[in-house]
Amino acid sequence: MARTATFWLRFTIATMALVGATLSFAQTGQDVAVIVHPKNTVDNLSMADLAKIFRGERQYWRSNMPVLVLLRSSGSYEREVVLRNVFHMTESQYKQYWVSKIMRAEATSPPTDLFSNGMAKEGVASIPGSIACISASDIRPGVKVVRINGHLPGEPGYPLH
Amino acid sequence: MSRHISFLIALLLAGALANAQTTSGQSEDVKALLQRIDQLEQRVAELEAGKDTSTAHLQDVKAQDAQIPTGQTVEDHLSSQMHDERSQNVRAAEPHYPSMQLHGFGDVDFSSTDERGTTSGFTLGQFVLHVASPLSKKVAYFGELSFTAQPTSYTADVERSIIRYDYNDHFKMSFGRYHTPINYWNTAYHHGLWLQTTISRPEMIRFGGRFLPVHFLGMLAEGNIPSGSLGLGYEVGLGNGRAGTISRAGDNGDVNSNRAWVGRIFARPTAVRDLQIGAAVYRDKITPIPALTGTPSFGEWISSAQIAWTHETPELISEFANVHHRNNLTGTIYNSQAYYVQLAYRLPWESRKWKPYYRFEYTHVPASEALFSVPAFEVTDLVGSTAGVRFDITDFAAFKWEYRHTKHKPTDPPVNGVFVQTAFTF
Numbered sequence: 001m002a003r004t005a006t007f008w009l010r011f012t013i014a015t016m017a018l019v020g021a022t023l024s025f026a027q028t029g030q031d032v033a034v035i036v037h038p039k040n041t042v043d044n045l046s047m048a049d050l051a052k053i054f055r056g057e058r059q060y061w062r063s064n065m066p067v068l069v070l071l072r073s074s075g076s077y078e079r080e081v082v083l084r085n086v087f088h089m090t091e092s093q094y095k096q097y098w099v100s101k102i103m104r105a106e107a108t109s110p111p112t113d114l115f116s117n118g119m120a121k122e123g124v125a126s127i128p129g130s131i132a133c134i135s136a137s138d139i140r141p142g143v144k145v146v147r148i149n150g151h152l153p154g155e156p157g158y159p160l161h
Numbered sequence: 162m163s164r165h166i167s168f169l170i171a172l173l174l175a176g177a178l179a180n181a182q183t184t185s186g187q188s189e190d191v192k193a194l195l196q197r198i199d200q201l202e203q204r205v206a207e208l209e210a211g212k213d214t215s216t217a218h219l220q221d222v223k224a225q226d227a228q229i230p231t232g233q234t235v236e237d238h239l240s241s242q243m244h245d246e247r248s249q250n251v252r253a254a255e256p257h258y259p260s261m262q263l264h265g266f267g268d269v270d271f272s273s274t275d276e277r278g279t280t281s282g283f284t285l286g287q288f289v290l291h292v293a294s295p296l297s298k299k300v301a302y303f304g305e306l307s308f309t310a311q312p313t314s315y316t317a318d319v320e321r322s323i324i325r326y327d328y329n330d331h332f333k334m335s336f337g338r339y340h341t342p343i344n345y346w347n348t349a350y351h352h353g354l355w356l357q358t359t360i361s362r363p364e365m366i367r368f369g370g371r372f373l374p375v376h377f378l379g380m381l382a383e384g385n386i387p388s389g390s391l392g393l394g395y396e397v398g399l400g401n402g403r404a405g406t407i408s409r410a411g412d413n414g415d416v417n418s419n420r421a422w423v424g425r426i427f428a429r430p431t432a433v434r435d436l437q438i439g440a441a442v443y444r445d446k447i448t449p450i451p452a453l454t455g456t457p458s459f460g461e462w463i464s465s466a467q468i469a470w471t472h473e474t475p476e477l478i479s480e481f482a483n484v485h486h487r488n489n490l491t492g493t494i495y496n497s498q499a500y501y502v503q504l505a506y507r508l509p510w511e512s513r514k515w516k517p518y519y520r521f522e523y524t525h526v527p528a529s530e531a532l533f534s535v536p537a538f539e540v541t542d543l544v545g546s547t548a549g550v551r552f553d554i555t556d557f558a559a560f561k562w563e564y565r566h567t568k569h570k571p572t573d574p575p576v577n578g579v580f581v582q583t584a585f586t587f
Contacts, residue, residue, distance in 0.1 A: 048390065048431040051431075057429070059327070060327070064328065064329040066298045066327075068254075068255070068256060072195070075195055076195045092556040096556060096557075099264060099557070100356055102264065103291055103351055103353060104349060105303040105321070105323055105325070107293075108260075108262065109256075109262055109293070112253075112256075114250075114253065115195065115198060116195065116202055117199050118199070118202035118205070118250065119250040119253060119254060122254070123250060123251055123254030126251040126254075127251065127254060127255050130254065135199075138202075138203070
């Protein structure tokens with residue numbers, strides 16, 4: 001009897017783990033949208049331009065307005081996508097990169113970490129010059145979605161997912 | 162038995178699947194919380210969108226919430242709360258001025274060499290404080306302060322103090338004390354030794370060295386040059402140049418009325434990540450103190466070229482510099498050269514913590530050089546090899562073990578040394 005109970009307990013735990021992993025896998029399929037303030041004139045960015053902006057190598061828009069990069073905090077799906085596709089870095093390398101960059105007087109601070117897509121959306125909607133990455137499913141009015149390499153989220157060939 | 166195997170396989174599969182989706186070190190709890198925040202935000206957005214449905218919900222909320230002032234409707238109360246939250250979110254996102262970022266760097270070293278007259282033992286490396294603070298959208302301050310152990314006390318030095326005014330990416334103007342943009346190493350790695358792969362800096366650009374001017378006091382213009390995927394950039398500086406003691410910059414005023422200038426151009430092509438190729442020119446007039454016989458001054462032209470690929474798999478840094486001196490009293494010209502090649506590779510095992518490296522360096526100064534051959538301003542020939550390994554014990558602390566074999570003048574015996582360092586940032 002006890003062995004049967006143990007079996008079912010283990011089976012339940014294993015099933016829950018599998019379901020959790022599957023859900024996690026499902027989330028990774030989502031496209032991540034790049035959003036800017038609605039008045040920003042930028043409509044399209046290449047991946048190289050996006051990398052320069054997020055890595056702090058390009059700090060101003062063409063209108064000479066300072067770029068403010070907003071990034072989801074560590075542990076979020078959006079951050080994983082940005083680190084993997086834009087920075088080509090692990091979380092550790094990302095932290096070390098910014099310590100080095102600030103030490104070289106090339107930047108005063110790393111991108112601002114935000115805890116939620118809502119904070120990122122509200123930040124972008126309110127601060128001209130800001131740019132952020134949020135899940136495409138979280139896009140709401142008040143922000144402008146930028147094409148990446150000519151593609152919008154959901155289109156074939158969109159690179160951020 | 163088969164049940165146990167099935168259970169084990171299921172767990173392994175689950176683990177593997179989950180592991181494939183997460184970066185090592187990230188907390189599942191944090192992920193879950195962040196997802197929960199997103200879900201709640203979506204719910205708030207839905208509530209905001211549907212006023213009709215929200216009114217019905219609000220009646221329920223009103224019944225439950227005794228804290229709401231009686232004169233105010235529940236809807237107004239929640240609307241006000243949402244507005245406050247939005248304001249807080251925006252405040253969290255927007256930059257604040259001034260907002261100082263402070264980083265510290267330190268290292269502890271052990272050295273043992275077979276050079277006559279030296280002793281082995283531990284030394285406390287430089288204790289370095291670095292500050293960066295935006296003062297407005299386009300103005301920022303950077304400072305670096307070092308404390309160095311001396312036989313009887315510590316000396317404090319302002320290594321860098323820079324105020325920078327940005328116009329855009331193509332033009333940034335700054336004033337202060339810099340690391341001279343005469344080569345790659347001097348601008349990429351500063352006094353915090355954790356930043357650099359090796360324990361020691363290359364001899365041609367070592368702190369306190371005389372071959373190249375490490376520090377520069379004056380003004381500097383820098384920026385990107387519109388060049389598409391080539392990623393060109395420039396730095397142009399005007400300053401005091403070398404002090405009478407040529408290893409130092411003229412911090413308290415120029416030693417003569419001739420300004421030094423430096424220009425550097427570099428490319429960071431987008432096609433090869435982490436690659437930088439550059440060249441620099443430096444012009445100065447040196448007035449040595451104590452004065453040499455006949456009180457000559459020296460015209461100095463330094464030209465340099467550099468390539469740095471800091472991808473880590475591999476890492477390649479190589480630089481060359483030619484120092485051209487003209488004795489203004491006799492008109493005699495001297496050329497001295499130095500170069501180094503450093504190779505490193507971040508090993509893929511054990512969470513990429515190990516990074517072996519090797520550096521070869523060479524310096525040649527003509528025996529007749531009128532300035533570098535004088536003991537007070539001496540720069541000697543060098544042929545040296547450095548081999549070592551770096552172990553990153555955490556993201557912000559590393560151990561380094563290094564063996565060096567150096568030979569200076571042809572008559573000097575070679576020197577072998579073993580060096581150990583732990584360097585960190587905090």
